[in-house]
Amino acid sequence: MSVRASGAGPAEPAEDLGAALRRATAQLAEAGVPSPRADAELLAEHLLGCGLGRLRALAVMGAPVPAGFWDLVSERTRRVPLQHLTGKAPFRHLVLSVGPGVFVPRPETETLVTLALEWIAAQPGLAGTAGSPVVVDLGTGSGAIAASIAAECPTASVHAVELSELAHAWAERNVALPEVGGRVRLVLGDLRTAFPDLDGAVDVVVSNPPYIPAGMVPREPEAAEHDPELALYSGGEDGLELPLAAIASAARLLRPGGFFAMEHAEVQGGPLAARLRADPNWTDVGSHRDLNGLPRATTAVRKGSPRVEELGP
Numbered sequence: 001m002s003v004r005a006s007g008a009g010p011a012e013p014a015e016d017l018g019a020a021l022r023r024a025t026a027q028l029a030e031a032g033v034p035s036p037r038a039d040a041e042l043l044a045e046h047l048l049g050c051g052l053g054r055l056r057a058l059a060v061m062g063a064p065v066p067a068g069f070w071d072l073v074s075e076r077t078r079r080v081p082l083q084h085l086t087g088k089a090p091f092r093h094l095v096l097s098v099g100p101g102v103f104v105p106r107p108e109t110e111t112l113v114t115l116a117l118e119w120i121a122a123q124p125g126l127a128g129t130a131g132s133p134v135v136v137d138l139g140t141g142s143g144a145i146a147a148s149i150a151a152e153c154p155t156a157s158v159h160a161v162e163l164s165e166l167a168h169a170w171a172e173r174n175v176a177l178p179e180v181g182g183r184v185r186l187v188l189g190d191l192r193t194a195f196p197d198l199d200g201a202v203d204v205v206v207s208n209p210p211y212i213p214a215g216m217v218p219r220e221p222e223a224a225e226h227d228p229e230l231a232l233y234s235g236g237e238d239g240l241e242l243p244l245a246a247i248a249s250a251a252r253l254l255r256p257g258g259f260f261a262m263e264h265a266e267v268q269g270g271p272l273a274a275r276l277r278a279d280p281n282w283t284d285v286g287s288h289r290d291l292n293g294l295p296r297a298t299t300a301v302r303k304g305s306p307r308v309e310e311l312g313p
């Protein structure tokens with residue numbers, strides 16, 4: 001074990017990795033970080049380029065603290081998101097690149113991908129190697145949903161739209177991951193008007209649009225101070241402006257019988273399902289809970305007729 005000189009007195013043993021992890025955990029807990037031990041370990045893993053098993057073995061062996069560790073811990077105590085410090089966000093089977101300017105994908109959004117993939121798998125004409133489902137992701141952010149669907153459904157062609165130039169730049173990196181197979185067409189634009197070339201021809205539309213109601217500003221500094229405003233707030237007291245715009249675009253894009261899945265705030269599940277049930281464009285409206293048991297997604301199937309433009313006000 002190395003030693004550190006300390007003034008004129010006898011040399012003190014340098015803090016080893018195990019002790020540093022314990023001290024970092026205490027500092028992160030003091031700063032209110034919700035999972036302090038896991039974050040301390042993930043920062044060390046990031047610097048050492050290893051996984052948890054190896055890290056714990058190194059800690060037991062009294063390995064030295066990696067250079068830069070305390071700088072990252074200090075940033076994390078200021079509640080900079082862990083994913084911004086490592087530059088990585090795991091999402092389903094992918095490790096996405098993220099940082100300032102893009103919404104960090106959340107575990108609950110993985111459910112939306114499951115809903116889309118399960119629906120595709122249940123369609124005789126789309127499932128398996130013969131099918132070639134056309135999928136659209138509205139408000140793609142880092143590209144998490146679009147890239148995952150392309151990676152997990154190798155016959156899908158996926159189209160994704162994002163309004164923010166910064167987020168679009170992150171998504172460009174993620175849709176270029178080898179697992180995605182070059183099957184995501186990414187455009188910079190508005191979800192309200194995107195992909196007119198696909199009107200009536202899409203099998204699945206997914207969206208996790210900005211939906212936070214005006215009075216529900218997130219309390220955690222990681223979201224409040226680091227997620228882009230454009231990603232969180234929809235406009236309108238109830239936060240429904242962009243979710244309703246996503247529904248209108250889905251009605252335009254989907255073929256009759258096509259599937260729509262959208263994430264929303266837990267308080268919006270009832271109102272959104274009621275609107276879809278009252279809308280003659282939709283049938284088979286369903287509500288879905290997230291990993292915490294909260295109503296987090298609504299699905300619906302596009303009715304064959306009438307078409308949106310025939311409905312009038």
Ligand SMILES: C[S@@+](CC[C@H](N)C(=O)[O-])C[C@H]1O[C@@H](n2cnc3c(N)ncnc32)[C@H](O)[C@@H]1O
Pocket residue numbers: 103104105106109138139140141142143144145161162163164167189190191192207208209210211230231232242
């Ligand atoms: C809640 S984030 C979700 C990002 C990503 N789909 C995910 O689940 O991690 C919403 C995204 O929609 C984008 N957005 C906001 N308004 C938009 C619009 N009018 N057209 C397209 N994208 C929009 C935001 O920039 C943001 O990236």
